[in-house]
Amino acid sequence: MARIAIIGGGPAGLMAAEAASAQGVAVTVFEAMPTAGRKLLMAGKSGLNITHAEDGASFDARYGGARARLQAALDAFPAQTVRDWCTGLGVETFVGSSGRVFPKAMKASPLLRAWLGRLAERGVVLETRHRWIGFDGDSLAFDTPNGQSCERFDAVVLALGGASWPELGSDAAWVPWLAERDVLVAPFRPANCGFEVAWSPPFIERFAGEPVKSVVASSDAGSIQGEFVVSRDGIEGSLVYAHAASLRDRLEAAGRAVLTLDLAPGRTAEKLARDLARQPAKASFSNRLRKATGLDGVKLALLRELVPDISSRPPDEIALYIKALPLPVLPPRPIGKAISVAGGVAWEGVTDDFMLRALPGTFVCGEMLDWEAPTGGYLLTACLATGRAAGLAAARYAGAKFPSWGQESNDEQD
Structure with a gap:
């Protein structure tokens, strides 16, 4: 036999x-x-x-x-x-x-x-x-x-x-x-891996482990809706894995890669800008954003982390960042964890x-x-x-x- x-x-x-x-x-x-x-x-x-x-x-x-x-x-x-x-x-x-x-x-x-x-x-x-x-x-x-x-x-x-x-x-x-x-x-x-991100220590301390839900992420792989998780080292989760090959290849070819986030799918930048403009100027930025856009928690923190002067921007610019927030990624997490x-x-x-x-x-x-x-x-x-x-x-x-x-x-x- x-x-x-x-x-x-x-x-x-x-x-x-x-x-x-x-x-x-x-x-x-x-x-x-x-x-x-x-x-x-x-x-x-x-x-x-x-x-x-x-x-x-x-x-x-x-x-x-x-x-x-x-x-x-x-x-x-x-x-x-x-x-x-x-x-x-x-x-x-x-x-x-x-x-x-x-x-x-x-x-x-x-x-x-x-x-x-x-x-x-x-x-x-x-x-x-x-x-x-x-x-x-x-x-x-x-x-x-x-x-x-x-x-x-x-x-x-x-x-x-x-x-x-x-x-x-x-x-x-x-x-x-x-x-x-x-x-x-x-x-x-x-492949199907997380990526490192240069988070600030305060952001890590408060938001590591937090899921970022109902967002659209875009890269050379296209635009995909889902969720991901903020980790102490960067980002993980199914939405990140869907873009992993594209981000990895871009890093290898150009030395840098960006995952672009739409934090408010289904709402246009124009409507977000109008709703932001109607908020009282004396209100805090977090209250204005929450009432106009519904964003708070980790999504608000991402805006502040990635655009440090976001609170001083005019409504139309804030709206554009909400719809297309650039998240620069660093090298993938170790291959043994992919x-x-x-x-x-x-x-x-x-x-x-x-x-x-x-x-x-x-x-x-x-x-x-x-x-x-x-x-x-x-x-x-x-x-x-x-x-x-x-x-x-x-x-x-x-x-x-x-x-x-x-x-x-x-x-x-x-």
Whole structure:
């Protein structure tokens, strides 16, 4: 029987194991951590956004320049199929108001337990605390609780993740081992990340941790409505993540980037100016602003922080700043704290079925590959889709070495 190794027990690796094992090959998953799926469980703390319910064309466009290379995998495992797969594991899902899809239990643990149970029933072996440490000739070398070991397999799927949240297992330690085998790896960069801002100490002391709700933020990525959070270091949250790639690229290209905030969506600058002009001149600035615009708290503080002399400006200028407040951002927060990364194994070194050209029989999937997408279920969907594609391709490759494999596999599928 053909033997396949899956290196990495995250969503991409577990899906590769599921796909390969269904083809009648022997599968072993090697995971460096004490348990599998740790990043999946971390994502589940905020509800586990599995996928997104928007139309297929809009969904696929979220992958930007990597869309063409991901398209076949996404077509074979689209959002509705992801939901059906969850249902097959006994996990019902629902579509939230934003179109994001979540388990009804709003947790990852039931899905992961059911998934690992299914893999065990199929004979998949899970070896935890087995850290891959590179190649030893044609063998894979591991650090294990019983010392170092080397094993050979008929095909290998690498699903080691990128460089975000290294404490959960994605530490990019694999980069030099692949580079030594002539695999080109694009440098990792943070994606879906927060950005540093040079807040004043008084602003930090009073407003760190405060959410800024119902604003429209604009950058090269467009204008998007949502909310973000003021942190001691800068800004975080879903609205910031939606602009992260644009802000990061602008910083790299020009050395500076600005996120422009509309603090009063739905109201024109002209109306805000008229309402401000009607306020008594003797009233305090905060009272004038609150009564004319409804802004107070952290939104008022942002105006004062970013335009120190805002209170002395005429109503029409104040209104313009309310509608287009420039928020200069500094470099992204450390890559280890990013939700996801850009960069990874370069596409020119990967075949259409996710095999490394420099290492025949070795396949890659998930965040190891050079792609990025916004939050909203797109990250997990692509990890599952590429894991499935790589697992199927690895099974085909390994099974081709065994003359009877194809017939056995077809019989099993029937």
